[in-house]
Amino acid sequence: MEKMTSPYKWGMVVDLDRCTGCGACVVACQAENNVAICEKKEIAEGRDMHWLRIERFWVGEYPDVRVRFLPVLCQHCHDAPCEPVCPVYASYHNPEGLNGQVYNRCVGTRYCGNNCPYAVRVFNFYDHEHSWPSPLNNQLSPDITVRSRGVMEKCTFCIQRIRRAREGAKAEGRLIRDGEVQPACAQTCPSEALVFGNMADPQSRVARLSRSPRSFRLLEHLGTHPSINYLKGGGREHV
C-alpha cells in the first residue's frame, strides 16, 4: 500500500439499484463546473463536453425489456493511465487521491484521452470560452477556470468545494467531517445513488458502503485502481 501523505482519500460509491437515470447529476455538474454548452451538431460529432454521462443499456428481448443506467465520471484512478503519458505533467495525482488536470499547462496532445479506458476525458475541440449566451455568462463560477480551446478537461470531484471545506475545517482546527463536502452530482441526486466521502476513514458512509458485497469497480481487470465503487444493480433479476 502506498504511503498516506494526506488524511483524505476521496472516493465515491454509485449504487446502481438507486440510479433512476434522471440525469440531474449531469445538469448539476454542468452548472457547477462551467462545463460548456454544446450545440446539437457538436454532440452528434462526438464532441460533447459532459464530465459525467449516464450510460443507458437495454437488457433483454421484447417484451421483457429492462433499462439499465450507469453513471460514468472520472474514476480518479490510483494508477491512472492518463497520468504517466502526459508529456508536460498537466495530468497528475495529488496526495488526496484526486486525479488533477492543470488546464494552463495542457498542450493538447490528447494522449491522456486516448489512454483513459473510461473515455471520460473531454477535449475542447471548439472555442467554448466565449460561447455562453447572455445572460448565462453571468452565472459562470468564479472559482473555476473557463477552459480555453485546445485543452483537455474532466471531472475534478468538485475540487473547489473540497478546498473550501478544508479551509473551513482548518480554521476550526479539525478534519473535514463526513458528509460536510460533496460534489454537485452527489448533492443533486434525488435518490442518493451517488455518495461521496473520505475512503481513508473506515467509518465514513462511503467507506462502509464500498464494503458491500455488491461492490465492484469499472474495468477492474486493467489494474487502474479506481476511487469509485459501483454497487451492482439488478436486484432479483437474473439478467
Add this chain to the structure above:
Amino acid sequence: MSEHTEHTLAAKSAKQLNDEMLSSMQPPTRRWYLLVAVLAAVVVWGTLAFAYQVMTGMSVTGKNRPVMWALYITGFVFWVGMSHSGTMVSAILRLSQANWRRPILRAAEAMTVFSITVAGLFPLIHLGRNWTFFYLLPYPNQRGLWPNFRSALLWDVTAITTYLIGSSLFLYLGMLPDLAIVRDRASGWRKKVYAVLAMGWRGSAREWIVYHKASTLMAALIIPVAVSVHSIVAWDFAVTVVPGWHSTIFPPYFVIGAITSGVAAVITLMIIIRRTFHLEEYLTPQHFDNMGKLLLMICLLWSYAYFVDVNITWYAHEPIEWEVFSFMAGKYTPLLILMLIGNSVLPVAALCFKKVRRSIKAMLAITILINICMFIERFLIIVPSLSHKNMPFIWHTYSPSLVEVSVNAGALAGFALLYALFVKFFPIMAVSDVRELGVRHADIELGRAKMHSITGEE
C-alpha cells in the same frame, strides 16, 4: 556492381564520370522550375490549412471522443517509418561492404533526413495548443518544471532529435569528398559556398584514412539509433492500455514495417533519379535486382509479424481485443484487403521472379503500392483501436476532414520539394564512392604486365 558497369567506369575518364554523375547539378531546366512551383503551391496549401486549424481549433479535423488521434499521427508514423531505411540500408550495406550500394547511398541517406524532418512536424501540428509546444522541451524556466520523462511522447522528442542530428551528420560526412569535387568545378560565389561546405577537403591520404574510419564508425553508430527510433514510436502505442495497441510485438513489428516502407521508397527514388538524370549506366538492373531481394525478404518478415499479431488476438479471443479487430475488418474491409495484397501477397509473389526484380516499371509499381499500403496499415492500427475502446457506450467512428488531408498532402509535397532542391544543389550520386570502386577494379599496367589494382580487402 555488375561486370559490365565496372568496365564502363574503367573506360571513362574522371571528367566524364564527374560530368555524368553531377548532371543533376546543371542549371535548372524549365521543368524543374515547374515541378518546384507545383510542389511549393501544395506546401503553401497545406500550411494554410494548418494555419486555419490553429486559428479555428481542432474542430476542423475529423477527431472526436474517443478517436483523439487520427490522420496526423498516421502521417507521423508513416514518415518516421520511411526515414528508417535510408540510413539503415546505407549503413548496413556499408558495413557489410556490399559494393553495389555505392550509387544508391546518397539518395537513401538524403531521403532519411528529409522524411524525418517532415515526420517531426506532425507532433507539433497535432497539438491542441500549438503555440505552447515549447512546454515539451526541457528548458530552464521560472516554474522549475521539466517535461515528464515517463511519457512516451518525450521519448519520441528525444529519439527523433537524436535521429535527425545523427542522420544529417551521416549524410554530410559521406558527402564531404563530393562537395570538394563540386567546389573544384564551381566558380564565383558558388565556389565560396561549396568551399565552406567542403571544410577544406584536399584529398590527402591522411584525410582519406580518417574519412574511412569516421564513416565506418558513423555507420555502426547509426544502426542502433535507427532501430530504437522506431521502437520508441511503437511504444507510443504499446505502452498504453488501449485494446489493439497494447501489444508486445509492436516495437519489432514497427521496425520491420518501417524498413519495408523505407526500402520501397529508396527504390522509387532510385527509379525517378535514374530516369530524370539519365543515370542508366550507374543504376543498373543489377541494383534493382539486389534491392528487390532485400525488399522480398523484408516483406516476408512483415507478413510474419502481422500474422503473429493477428493470430494471437484471434487465438486468445479476449473480448475487447477481438472487438477491435472485428470492427476494423468489418468497417475497413476494402482497405484491409488492399493493405494485405499490397504489403504481403503481391510483393512476395512477384519479387520471387528475377524478371520482375529487373523490370524498372514493375518495381516502380510495386514500391509505390507498398508505400500506399503502409500508410493504410498505420491508419488501420491507430483509428479502429480508438473507435472501439473499452466502453461500448461511446464508441465512435472517424472520417478525415479536408484540413487533415491537406496537411498530409502538404507533408508529401514538402518532402518532394526538399528532395528536388537537394538534388539541384548537392551531388545526388556518391561520386567519390563510385569512382573509388572504378579505380579499384581498373587494370593497371606495370611494364608489360597488366594487373588488377585491388589493394584493399574486398
